[in-house]
Amino acid sequence: MTVEFTSPRDAGCPFAPPPALRAAAVEKPLSRVRIWDGSTPWMITGHAEQRAILSDPRVSMDEKRPGFPHLHAGNAAAAEHHPRTIFNTDAPEHTRFRRLMTFPFTAKRVEALRPAIQKITDELIDAMLAGPKPVDLVQALALPLPTLMISELLGVPYDDHEFFQRCSAIAVDRDAKPEENVNAQLGEYLAELIMDSPSEGWVSDLAERVRTGEVTVAEAAQMGVVLLIAGHETSANMIALGTLALLENPDQLALFRDSDDPRVIAKAVEEMLRYLSIAHHGLRRIATEDIEIGGEVIRAGEGIVVALPVANWDPTVFPDPERLDLHREARQHHAFGFGIHQCVGQQLARVELQVVYGTLYKRIPTLELATGIDQLEFKHDKLAYGVHRLPVSW
C-alpha cells in the first residue's frame, strides 16, 4: 500500500518524523508516496539519495512543468501565474536571482550582526522577566526576535519597527483575514524605503543595485518580503520547538546553560537543526530526464518529494537518531536542504540560534513548561513544524 505523505506523527513522540514515513525509509531509500491530489510521486528518504537528487541538474524546481508534485491545491492552481523567483527556477536562471539575495548573508556580514542579535535577545528576555508569568514564549521571544533581527539586517528605521512587527505577526497569523494583505503592504513599504536613498542595511545595497539597473524596485522589494517571510516563522519555530525539546531533555539543556565555548554551542545548534528538522513539508521537484538511483529509475516527468526530516533521522548516518545528543557530529544534516536551493539565510539562522539557545537558559536557569506537553498544539499542517504556543514559567 502506498504511504500517505501527510501521515500523522506519533502523539507520544512529537519530535519524530511520522512513523509511516520512517517505516518506508527502512525498506528502501526511495518509494512511492501519495500526496493531496491522489498522485504518487517518488519520496526520497535516504540521506545519500537526498544529496544525489538535490544536487542533480536533471532534477528541476520548475513548478510550471506538467506533473510537478505541488504542495497543495492552491499552489497547483496558482503555479502558472507565479512570477519567476529563486523558488521556481533552475540554473542558470536561478543563479541570477540567487546572487542578488546572497550578499547580506556572507559569514562575515552575519557574524557582524552577532552583537545586535545578542542585544535584541537580552532586551526581550529582560521584558519577559519583568512581566507576568506564565508567558507564551512564542509571543514573548520566538516571534519578535527574528522580526527585530531582520529589521536590523534590512535597515528598517527604528521608528518603523512597530509597523514592521505588526505586519510580520499578521503574515504568520492563521486567523488573519485574507483582505489584510500584509505582503503587499510590506512590499510597498520596502519599495518606498529603497527609493528613499537609505544609508544603512540591506536596503541601501538594494538601492544601489536599483540605481545600477541590476534589479527593479519591485523585484528588490519582493526580495525583502521573501526574506522576512522565510526567515521569520522558521526561526521562531526553531526557538520555541527547540526550547520544548530541551526542557524535555534537561541533561542536554545543561550544555547550553553551562557552556561558554562558541564551538561547543555551534556544534550543538547543528544537532538541534537535525533533530527538529522543521522544514517537514517535503521539498518538491520533478525529473527532466530518467535518473537511476537507489535501485530504481525515476522517469523523466515524474514528481519527487524530498522528506528532509526522515533523512535527518537516517540511522546509517546518525546512529540512534531519536536521541537528542548535542555532542554528536551532525553537520551533514539536511535541515536547510541541499543543492543549489539550500537555504540562503542559513548562516544567519545559525548565529541567531547560537545566541538564543546560548543565552535563554543561562538567563533563566529555572525555565519550565507551564502546561503539560500533551496540551500543546503542534503545527502539523504548516510549512514549518513547531508549536503554536509555548507557555513557560520560571
Add this chain to the structure above:
Amino acid sequence: MKVTIDQDKCVAAGQCVMAAAEVFDQRDEDGIVVLLNDNPPADQAEDVRHAASVCPALAIIIEE
C-alpha cells in the same frame, strides 16, 4: 592536498567558510567562494574535506 573551486557552481551558502575559514572566504558583493590557499597544510585537511562534503553546490574539488 590540492584544492580547486568552481565559482560558477557556487551558491554562496557559506558552508565552506564555516568549516575551514583559513582556506575559504567569500566575495563581499555576492558571497561567492574565494580560495585563500589551494594547498592547505595537513592540520587543515580534515576541515577542508568536510567543507567539500557539506558544499551544497559540489563546488569544491579535492585531489589528495
